[in-house]
Amino acid sequence: MAAVSAAREILRRLHEVMAAKTGAEAKLNQVVRIVADALSSEVASIYLLRDGMLELYATQGLAQEAVHVTRLSMGQGLVGVIAATREPLNLAEAKEHPDFAYRPETGEDDYHSFAGVPIVRRESAIGVLGVQHREPRDYDEVEIEALQTVAMVLSELIHGAGLVDDAQAAQARAASSGPLRLTGLKLVDGLGRGAAVFHQPRVIVEHTVADDVDAERARVYGAFGRMREQIDTMMGQAEFAGGGDHHDVLDTYKMFAYDEGWARRINEAIETGLTAEAAIERVQARTRARMRSIDDPYLRERLTDLDDLSNRLLRIVSGQLGTAAAVGLRGNTILIARNLGPAELLEYDRRFLKGVVLEEGSLTAHVIIVARAMGVPVLGRVRGLFADVSEGDELIVDAANGALLVRPQAAMIASYKAMSALKARQAQKFAAVKDLPAVSKDGKRVAIMMNAGLADDAQALDLTGADGIGLFRTEFQFLVSTTLPRRERQQALYRTVLDTAGDRPVVFRTVDIGGDKAVPYLSGGDDEENPAMGWRALRLALGRAGLMKVQARALLEASAGRTLSVMFPMVSEPWEFAEAKALVESQRLLLGRQGHKLPVAVRYGAMIEVPALIEALDVLLPMTDFVSVGTNDLTQFLFAADRANPRLADRYDWLSPAILRVLRRIVRESKAAGVPATICGEMGGRPLEALALLALGVETLSITPTGVGPIKAMVRSAELAPLQAAMAQWLDSPGVNVRTELLAMALAQGVEL
The missing domain is CATH 3.50.30.10 (Phosphohistidine domain)
Structure with a gap:
């Protein structure tokens, strides 16, 4: 409570300053004295944005001769960096910061530590509030928050006094x-x-210091009630009431809306003397600071949901529609x-x-x-x-x-x-x-399947004319849930997909989470340097057998009376596939003993994404009913090139002989073993790259729904036999530019690309 009392005392003194009938400059001089006294700092200074420059406008501790003389541009010095980034700085040794700029007229030679926060209005920095100490020290979080609270009050004072021009940013845009x-x-x-x-x-908070704390608290409680009613109403709307991913998303959203910890933090800010609006914004600023410091993408996006709710609450309490x-x-x-x-x-x-x-x-x-x-x-x-x-x-x-x-x-x-x-x-x-088969000019039939991940995606089968779902990513349901999805929910999703698909085949890929697809209810890979190659997918599932058993039972129960095709992601060695298959089989036997209706057949497949598995195809293929090649991961692992890195774009060519030879080997060995091989991933959805796959002998593609039409049109306009003969020659002849040769031959044939 000491921190609350200190903050309340600062706000009480600021309230007195705001109410006084002195001029704006005199008020700012009083503010720096209050800040210096409250934080026991030798220096407290205010810089204001005037004529495009940050001007030292008031100070306690620096040379008074520097006031209105010291000026910094945006981005210049520590003050300029704070204004440009709108981020606080907390430095034990200010001079060690690469952007430190020494200004001799200020007399700041004796000071080591520095902390500063931006003064923000309408999402633009209009100034900076900073403190300095002679001794090197790190400032506590409570002290930074106190500075940010003062900055909120200063924004109101500065705007009211007309000390800076709010239109500066608008004029810069107009120029x-x-x-x-x-x-x-x-x-x-x-x-x-x-x-x-x-x-x-953003709602502009015009009044920051509360006259009546109890009244402000009542306003916030009322706003929370109205916000929760809005969320409940939204969840009850017909298009979201039926479950599925949309409902899961809103479920998480509702959880935040009813979070008592969030309400308590806002109430504590009001206790310090802030208005309801200022308290919400104060807690929101802290949330945004946490968002910037969190590397985990899942947790960062959950804080984004909380930021969204803060905006909603702020609009309700202020009475502004806003959106x-x-x-x-x-x-x-x-x-x-x-x-x-x-x-x-x-x-x-x-x-x-x-x-x-x-x-x-x-x-x-x-x-x-x-x-x-x-x-x-x-x-x-x-x-x-x-x-x-x-x-x-x-x-x-x-x-x-x-x-x-x-x-x-x-x-x-x-x-x-x-x-x-x-x-x-x-x-x-x-x-x-759409309703015609994908048959080439020389009579070769190609199966064009589609990838999916949401229940709604299955409806695209009728819209696109795809032959089935070659890859249903089951992890989306896990990613949008705050807890492990229950078996009943999983089962309902899988049954909906199968019902929508009808007689068309559906291949379910078991959950691929972990690594860069973090979920809050599983731990173990938080500090991985290379999450794409870490504790994820089948590795995680085998390590968390309970998770995989629940999913296996849900898939088996949903597929009762039909054929279940299940595929395991990121298989590195044959023993992993064998272990995963045995786990599903054990659940099938268990359900059978319990009298549950079972699938008429279960087909087991492996994703080929890890290059090491290619060296073990002779062991793997006899175990499987089918395989699917994940070209996205396989290619980036093969080239050691992150496909999301734009600087490596030219090193990630799907028509490189290296990847084409690897794919040719997989296709040849799969055919020799009598095991169907499907190509999944972005490569199969690009007409020229897909044509190269067909020239390698690939007979099944699984691609995004939007790619089905273009790829089907491409297949029906091509003659594959001469392309297959040419591809064999190109790959056996070093130095051939396959992309150039294939494009020329496709254009000569009149292939629709």
């Missing part, structure tokens, strides 16, 4: 109003055009946000929502699962988004190419329209062959 191309990370594929609409201009969803979309829209929670995305009218662009965002975010199900393209990690885009700007989102076109010129718009028209014509062409 660069021409067309721009911003780059980002493809989170959900697609193309969209519309007007920029900001999802959530574009509350007003409603009135035309084709590209939604702009720093981050976005799944529930907030679901509030938008999907008829008008043509794309989402995030300044942050990641592939593991809950909102991405929801956006993919909605069919909305999403581009993430777009730097400069808020600086370069204004409300109402025309935007084109090209997620496939990781691009956002801002205020596009007529030529760009014409190109977009042409691309959209081309896609429409292609869609008509693919629709025309």
